[in-house]
Amino acid sequence: MVDLSRPTGPRIVAVANQKGGVGKTTTAINLAAGLAEAGCKVLVVDLDPQGNASTGLGVEDRDWTTYDLILDDASLEAVVQETEISNLFVVPATVDLSSADIELFSNEKRSYLLHDALRQTAIDAFEFDFVLIDCPPSLNLLTVNAMVAAHSVLVPLQSEFFALEGLSQLMLTIREVRQTANPDLRIEGVVLTMYDNRNNLSRQVEKDARDNLGEMVFKTKIPRNVRVSEAPSYALPVLQYDSGSLGAMAYRHLAREIMHKNNKVAI
Numbered sequence: 001m002v003d004l005s006r007p008t009g010p011r012i013v014a015v016a017n018q019k020g021g022v023g024k025t026t027t028a029i030n031l032a033a034g035l036a037e038a039g040c041k042v043l044v045v046d047l048d049p050q051g052n053a054s055t056g057l058g059v060e061d062r063d064w065t066t067y068d069l070i071l072d073d074a075s076l077e078a079v080v081q082e083t084e085i086s087n088l089f090v091v092p093a094t095v096d097l098s099s100a101d102i103e104l105f106s107n108e109k110r111s112y113l114l115h116d117a118l119r120q121t122a123i124d125a126f127e128f129d130f131v132l133i134d135c136p137p138s139l140n141l142l143t144v145n146a147m148v149a150a151h152s153v154l155v156p157l158q159s160e161f162f163a164l165e166g167l168s169q170l171m172l173t174i175r176e177v178r179q180t181a182n183p184d185l186r187i188e189g190v191v192l193t194m195y196d197n198r199n200n201l202s203r204q205v206e207k208d209a210r211d212n213l214g215e216m217v218f219k220t221k222i223p224r225n226v227r228v229s230e231a232p233s234y235a236l237p238v239l240q241y242d243s244g245s246l247g248a249m250a251y252r253h254l255a256r257e258i259m260h261k262n263n264k265v266a267i
């Protein structure tokens with residue numbers, strides 16, 4: 001279904017912003033669903049001890065988790081689960097992962113564990129087009145692991161006051177990761193979330209973001225939409241929960257924009 005002019009392996013994208021509640025998990029889940037709907041095979045790696053992405057994707061069985069993948073050398077086959085949605089897979093997380101930050105610290109490969117787990121040739125057998133990593137709201141070792149493992153970082157930016165504050169710290173971390181462990185790390189883009197057209201503040205945040213970050217900001221804006229916030233309690237992406245909602249349509253657009261950027265053309 002997809003023009004796979006893919007070089008080797010999947011495109012690995014870390015969804016990151018150390019600010020809490022800006023729409024990282026919502027974006028990881030619904031972008032994944034949008035990509036899957038367009039025919040891409042997608043894996044969501046839940047790298048947040050809160051496990052919200054796992055819950056939002058309807059995972060019940062959490063016997064094998066991201067913790068096992070990065071700290072217990074579990075194989076990809078053991079941890080990758082199907083979801084109810086075709087083409088969409090997940091590695092779930094539990095609160096166990098909260099101790100990983102400390103356990104990782106004493107490991108000499110501490111920044112590379114997720115890289116070694118995801119950038120292995122064994123992942124090719126799954127034929128994923130995209131791997132989306134849902135990061136915790138922190139610039140801790142888990143987030144650094146995601147940035148070392150990823151080809152790019154996708155930054156959700158909440159259309160609220162102070163949205164751009166903290167971005168410079170995030171960009172600094174990305175630069176440090178480039179200098180030390182992952183010189184090819186790119187910025188996939190910045191996506192405005194919870195956008196409210198009627199609100200001056202949303203429009204001001206958009207203007208500031210576009211003035212400061214230019215092309216880096218996706219054309220697609222994700223509107224504030226109650227269907228988006230309801231969907232996780234039904235353990236579904238909004239694309240399945242209410243396919244015609246404004247939120248679902250926005251995430252479909254974002255998926256198209258990202259596929260276009262990565263030369264994956266839906267047919």
Ligand SMILES: Nc1ncnc2c1ncn2[C@@H]1O[C@H](COP(=O)(O)OP(=O)(O)OP(=O)(O)O)[C@@H](O)[C@H]1O
Pocket residue numbers: 019020021022023024025026027048050052135136137193194195222223224225226228229230247
């Ligand atoms: N477009 C939207 N419209 C309405 N509500 C939204 C939208 N996007 C996210 N939300 C709501 O905002 C809250 C925070 O979103 P989300 O959990 O995705 O953020 P997060 O950045 O992953 O948070 P954390 O930093 O805790 O991991 C959730 O209650 C979610 O349902």
Ligand SMILES: [Mg+2]
Pocket residue numbers: 024025026048052134135
């Ligand atoms: Mg989250």
